[in-house]
Amino acid sequence: MARKNAFYGQSGGVSAVINASACGVLETARRHSAEIGKVYAGRNGIIGALTEDLIDTSLEPDASIAALKHTPGGAFGSCRYKLKSLHEQRAQYERLIDVFRAHDIGFFFYNGGGDSQDTAHKVSQLGAELGYPIAGIGIPKTVDNDLAVTDCSPGFGSMAKYLATSLREAAFDLMAMSRTSTKVFVLEVMGRHAGWTTAACALAAEHEDDAPHLLLLPEVAFDEGRFLDKVEQALARYGHCVIAVSEGLKRADGAFFAASEVQDAFGHSQLGGVAPLLTNLIGARLGCRCHWAVPDYLQRSARHIASRTDVEQAYAVGCAAVEFAAAGRSGVMPAIRRLSDSPYRWDIVEAPLSEVANREKLLPAEFISADGFGITEAARRYLAPLIAGEAYPPYKDGLPDYVKLQNAPVPKKLAREFAV
């Protein structure tokens, strides 16, 4: 096998640990210099490939690459950009081949969720379809945990740990205040279709009385009457009520709860999230004071409270992707396989991209409690190991010391520009 350069791209919403995967890719590639030359990162993922906007990672010192393991965000820039099929947009694929050929790229690593695995899959087919053989390898990443085949997705465990920790802390606050002030606290969780992230909030509870008292999962249609009954029961029993709600909560007709008639002073709809709407509903019907939180990006970038398990898995899938490529594999993604719950043991196996791309793994029915407002013991067994262990970043002047790479561009070789 002739030595070839590699392309690495980050795609979709970023996470606290996608850079740990990048670290795994880059460190492993440096050890495989017989097969892999330079690793060029796409500035903003596949957009960097299409526009020939490549970053020369070989110019980054080892210490900076190592620091990626504790740095959140996407060090090379991410993108929300989906390649259409070859038949629909042949020009894009031909452009990719032009760029890959110009920079002698024979390996394509794409780090993202279901859409990104689809991109990796399409690139892996460039040899058969258009005569440019390239190893296309996906690297799993999604805080939503909705990727198929892999037991869990890097990024999820850290967000789950952030959410469960934050909810536990806020519940301690609420318990102190509820006698004379706030009685209900609502935490809004990212994850539009799959309920994994909202389910993870339940880990905050050690005992039956502990918060959260109610989960509102996107897999369970919202029923206002049943919900308010449950809130009233919790208030009667505990004197306060803590709720975790998915941003993707749906009504019985399938419409998003948050896509309401809300208008702001400027006449624009879709002002707020689900949490403020829910607290307004509770306040109006039950007459109690409520607080709500929408942590938004904070929850998926909270590297300061990352799960050690998650960091290790994110790093491991990055390493494995390069090992797969160096071993001549293509059209695959390193998937995490669970060997046991407790003690938690896992390894990495090869998943065909065709089985991962464009699929969505929702919370299974057996993980949702009978009343729909909580999770089962089976879910708890699944979730618990994913938040285990701490992996603190280094601190400087009281703040996490995250790295910003130089991200020096690779000189362009193509005369033609390409608009995306």
Next chain:
Amino acid sequence: MARKNAFYGQSGGVSAVINASACGVLETARRHSAEIGKVYAGRNGIIGALTEDLIDTSLEPDASIAALKHTPGGAFGSCRYKLKSLHEQRAQYERLIDVFRAHDIGFFFYNGGGDSQDTAHKVSQLGAELGYPIAGIGIPKTVDNDLAVTDCSPGFGSMAKYLATSLREAAFDLMAMSRTSTKVFVLEVMGRHAGWTTAACALAAEHEDDAPHLLLLPEVAFDEGRFLDKVEQALARYGHCVIAVSEGLKRADGAFFAASEVQDAFGHSQLGGVAPLLTNLIGARLGCRCHWAVPDYLQRSARHIASRTDVEQAYAVGCAAVEFAAAGRSGVMPAIRRLSDSPYRWDIVEAPLSEVANREKLLPAEFISADGFGITEAARRYLAPLIAGEAYPPYKDGLPDYVKLQNAPVPKKLAREFAV
């Protein structure tokens, strides 16, 4: 001095470290058994005193008391309840004396903000006014940092560290996404009148280009035109813009920005916070995609990322309060005095409650940058040491291991109930 029991109460919004002050009070009182008998905590602060709802802290094992140092919230329950003057509500003061006398209480420790220092002050005057001598000692606590006399207030440093860390992390996320998706991120910060907490967000920036690019302080009237110009400039220069805004942002006429005409689907106003309103404004005028976060209680209860300096100060003021009392002092509060910025050195001095009660310390003009959208170097020198150092709680099963006390009630001795 005859040995007397003590009362300890938590008041106002709780924090990540008010229990560290409680720990200081209880541990120090246990060492002063010659002067101080049992410490009775008020369940929900002064309400517990008025209703004779006392908690016998002597029943808690040392390990539980020690664990308060790393537990957020208010372990004995807090309250939002302000004692009126003796002339307005003499019955309340007579009731307090009845309860104190019944339980042989000669020391009153009250842990809270400006209102709470007023309560401690009023209780310290019970001897002169109503012939029941009692040592009234205040203990400073407020995430808002708006207490007078003391250089800083326990609770603030940890919230500042949480905010600066979270904003830095979210900015890393935004930088990765801004090419194809979100360009503006707005973080809403608690603190209705004083801008200390919003100012602390500026610590996230190491270099001039770093986020946050704009602060909206409650001390500076909001000017829509100037604000939008600044956002446009940041977008042109950095490709993205991060804003920290105080929940107490005001318009030029003094009205709260968030007290708008917003109505939700149920016809109720005051749906959201400032952040969603601001992002709607930016989206409408500048046409770019925005995200916003409202961490609410998360920011003041985030013990997992507490400032070690803050924890040490919270503990120290608790200890000092008891030392003051044991030395026969009354009508005072332990205040933090800054001896130098760098290296940061501080000690504790005695502040008369009359100078602390009911005052509010706003961000001084020399801490606000000339354009009103940032802070000065002087502010940075003041703020920086307050977030220094980490003080991680212990973890169990991937989550912070916080203590819940037994909070066993002291048997009531009074026949009469008292309604609050």
